[in-house]
Amino acid sequence: VTFSIFVSSLVLAGVYLLVSLGWIIVYRATKVLNFAVGEYILLGAVVYGTMYDAWHVPAPLALLLSALVTAFIAALTYDTVMRPLSGRPVFSQVIVTFGVGIVMTSVIAMIWGNQDTALVPAVKNKVFHLPDGAILTSLDLVIMALAVGVFLALLAYLRWSRSGRQMRAAAELPLLASQSGININRVFRQAWAISGFALGIAGVGYAYLTLVSPSLSDLGLVGIVPALIGGLDSVKGAIVGSIAIAAIESYAGIYLGSGLGSVAPYFVILIVLIIRPYGLFGVREVRRV
Amino acid sequence: MLTGVAGQISLGNAAFMGVGACVAGVFGAQLHWPFLAVIASAAVISGIVGAVAGTPALRLRGLYLIIATLALQYIIVWGIQSIQSSTVGVAGWILPVASVGSWSITSPITWYLVLLVFAAAVTMIHVNIGRTRIGRAWSAIREKDIAAEILGVPVGRYKINAFVLTSALIGMQGALLAYFVGVVSYDMFTLSIAITYVAMIIIGGLGSYVGAIYGAIFVTGLPYVLPSVFGSLPSAIAVHLQNQVFNIEGVVYGLLIIVFLVFEPKGIAELTRRARRYFVLWPFSRERLAEEVE
Numbered sequence: 010v011t012f013s014i015f016v017s018s019l020v021l022a023g024v025y026l027l028v029s030l031g032w033i034i035v036y037r038a039t040k041v042l043n044f045a046v047g048e049y050i051l052l053g054a055v056v057y058g059t060m061y062d063a064w065h066v067p068a069p070l071a072l073l074l075s076a077l078v079t080a081f082i083a084a085l086t087y088d089t090v091m092r093p094l095s096g097r098p099v100f101s102q103v104i105v106t107f108g109v110g111i112v113m114t115s116v117i118a119m120i121w122g123n124q125d126t127a128l129v130p131a132v133k134n135k136v137f138h139l140p141d142g143a144i145l146t147s148l149d150l151v152i153m154a155l156a157v158g159v160f161l162a163l164l165a166y167l168r169w170s171r172s173g174r175q176m177r178a179a180a181e182l183p184l185l186a187s188q189s190g191i192n193i194n195r196v197f198r199q200a201w202a203i204s205g206f207a208l209g210i211a212g213v214g215y216a217y218l219t220l221v222s223p224s225l226s227d228l229g230l231v232g233i234v235p236a237l238i239g240g241l242d243s244v245k246g247a248i249v250g251s252i253a254i255a256a257i258e259s260y261a262g263i264y265l266g267s268g269l270g271s272v273a274p275y276f277v278i279l280i281v282l283i284i285r286p287y288g289l290f291g292v293r294e295v296r297r298v
Numbered sequence: 299m300l301t302g303v304a305g306q307i308s309l310g311n312a313a314f315m316g317v318g319a320c321v322a323g324v325f326g327a328q329l330h331w332p333f334l335a336v337i338a339s340a341a342v343i344s345g346i347v348g349a350v351a352g353t354p355a356l357r358l359r360g361l362y363l364i365i366a367t368l369a370l371q372y373i374i375v376w377g378i379q380s381i382q383s384s385t386v387g388v389a390g391w392i393l394p395v396a397s398v399g400s401w402s403i404t405s406p407i408t409w410y411l412v413l414l415v416f417a418a419a420v421t422m423i424h425v426n427i428g429r430t431r432i433g434r435a436w437s438a439i440r441e442k443d444i445a446a447e448i449l450g451v452p453v454g455r456y457k458i459n460a461f462v463l464t465s466a467l468i469g470m471q472g473a474l475l476a477y478f479v480g481v482v483s484y485d486m487f488t489l490s491i492a493i494t495y496v497a498m499i500i501i502g503g504l505g506s507y508v509g510a511i512y513g514a515i516f517v518t519g520l521p522y523v524l525p526s527v528f529g530s531l532p533s534a535i536a537v538h539l540q541n542q543v544f545n546i547e548g549v550v551y552g553l554l555i556i557v558f559l560v561f562e563p564k565g566i567a568e569l570t571r572r573a574r575r576y577f578v579l580w581p582f583s584r585e586r587l588a589e590e591v592e
Binding site for chain 2: 099283
């Protein structure tokens, strides 16, 4: 049984991976935590729901478009809200993202209402049986493949592309980067957009696992846990963190009751924060007086 | 106060209110303790929880502390939920009417006066503590904790102090709320409540006592003002808007947070200060004069 729990937690891990990317990319580039993450996830899911279920846009195209919409809104957030606040205390920057989140939740509720809807499956539901009674559906496989694919693409982009290198430079020292001719506003906006893109896809994936409902945005906060475990600035750490948290959540949910299952990630995060605040793979913060 | 004075950021306020209210539920509703004893014990217990909860702050700063308090919020609410479900069940605790001796607080006006007394007391504590050794130590920690440490301020102890005091005050407030509303249930203490409090502080003005009061009035007043604004609009639009009141409230409220943070980080407190200065200086609105006046 333990193995089958682990296997089924892997799908959740895929979604977490994308969500934690959403946190990490913005944090790496701009040293800000975006607490509106959950709302971007929700936005991705509702936009996809409308396109696919109501307008019958083909699934891959609907996925791409809804991720682009989220990316656009994220970039817009950067330009309208975060950019004027750059250089202000971290606290203001964090709280303002909560403000953005509140506005987005309300606007989404105005347009799409508060009801939960189930998505019509986009792939034929075939069940694969693995040893130890573990099962994976084709939907699970698609979600996992998507998560890994997007993750690898982003990793490659950050590592080898020109703007990826610029993003790392800007994250290192914004002033120096801008002096060497990098348009840091463009780079930061790009970071927000990429984060929004990943979150939009995560939203669609999670909506398939559960429902399209306003409570999807709760996923955003849980998603910071895997990001922290791996280290907030480590893209690779996100893999380990996501798998670990998804597994812990599933095991705790089954062996200790579902109430504790959903709180388990927060216990883990407290422990991690106290022992290794910079995560498993993150860079230790050095302070100067 | 925690945020403004000691520079420690907490998003766990709602959880501490929950602790206070939960204590009120257990002691007041189940064990039938008198009102004042319940309020006092709510403060004490919340303070103890605050001391435990404050320990992560010894190692964490800034963003990491925000996350830690966020995690605490979820854990504490879960704790309250499990206490609640093992004692009274889903409906929550039903509190008796608050009474001191033979005098019971029932009408809204007496409640208002009682709360006013508590609010005044808390504000007095806030204002005065800033002038003591502890208050100065907190300010030092906020400005630069390493420097404070070098100057001989025991940073860890004062951080915990700040946590204990704030949690105790918030817990007391939670117990009062419990009596005022009459029912306590874990789902009353959500993260959005915590954000509401932070929003009050921001809209009012960070680190200013007057600001916190302005902010509280403003944010709690908003739900009452909006419907009457809609009432004055043409009826066709008004009917449509009425259904969306809750959402529009959310938009207004989120936008206010954003607008204040972007354009007026010092909040309403600063706006009134400026307005006052404008009238003092009236025919001459030059900055140079302003400096002379101040």
